[in-house]
Amino acid sequence: MSSTITPIEVGDQGNVVYLVVAQRAVFIDSGHDVDGEVDLLIREWIKAGRPEITEIILTHRHHDHVGGAEKLADATGGLIVCAPLEKCSIEEAIRGASVDRVVKDGELLDLGGVTLEYVHAPGHTMGSLCVFHHDERVLFTGDTILGGSPTTVIPGQGDMSDYLDTLRKLLTFDLSMVAPGHGPIIVDPRRNIETLIEHRLKRETQIFELVCEGFVSIDGLMLKIYPRLDTNLRRNGKMQIEAHLLKLESDGKVEVNEDGRYTPK
Ligand SMILES: [Zn+2]
Incomplete structure (x- = not known):
């Protein structure tokens, strides 16, 4: 049995929603809560011959991935599914709608000769x-891996240690390509994931060394590491420094006092 994978670009943040069609079909993510975007997804579904949509799989809680889920579910009859830890946040994000099913790590979904596997990916x-699409060996990653730029590990929502563990886990899959939630398809997944791990570990070492040299505040580290970032990127940069510091703290390498000053331990 063969399947088709249709990437559908929506919105102005380069979001990519995927329609995977075999005997039955799924959407992976749903774009923003914007009628025009959802209409575009529905048009692609109609163009594909209105296959039975079993599930609308939401990769994570952010509005650009879940906003259209309810309208898409109403139009296609698909069930809204996600990982258990994301259920409450997604239901908050798509006010009034509910997640129909949560999926286990390693759970399989048979689309009629084509098998998809759910992979929990905290980070x-x-x-x-x-x-993970077993037959094509494609991994759909939402924001866990982006096409063309590193993702953000968001303090309070995600975790840097878990993110690194997730990347190491993804290396154990025999991948032909990564289909990210933003940006282009990644055709050399192994090298890409290894580079992402290296990049994070280098940044962690750099931050630890700077703390040892006396850069005690997040703002001070920010100016040293990202002196030229524009305002939008500064927000992300700051979150990354904080996420690394939280990891260094939980690894017992640095400590933070009540004024938010970091020192080596
Ligand atoms: Zn996101």
Whole structure:
């Protein structure tokens, strides 16, 4: 049995929603809560011959991935699914709608000769979910891996240690390509994931060394590491420094006092 994978680009943040069609079909993510975007997804579904949509799989809670879920579910009859840890946040994000089913790590979904596997992928958010297409060996990653830029590990929503563990876990899959939630398809997944791990570990070492040299505050580290970032990127940069410091703290390498000053331990 063959399947088709249709990437559908929506919105102005380069979001990519995927329609995977075999005997039955799924959407992976749902774009924003914007009628025009959902209409575009529905048009692609109609163009594909209105296959039975079993599930609308939400990779994580952010509005650009879940906003259209309810309208898409109403139009296609698909069930809204996500990882257990993300359920509450998603239900908050798509006010009034409910998640129909939560999926286990390693759980399989048979689309009629084509098998998808749910892969829990904590890091960007704690309930992030990837989907592995066994037959094509494609991994759909939401924001866990982006095409063209590193993702953000969001303090309070995600965790840097878990993110690194997730990347190491994804290396154990025999992947032909990564289909991210933003940006282009990644055709050399192994090298890409290894580079992401290296990049994070280098940044962690750099931050630890700077703390040892006396850079005690997040703002001070920010100016040293990202002196030229524009305002939007500064927000992300700051979150990354904080996420690394939280990891260094939980690894017992640094400590933080009541004024938010970091020192080596
Ligand atoms: Zn996100």
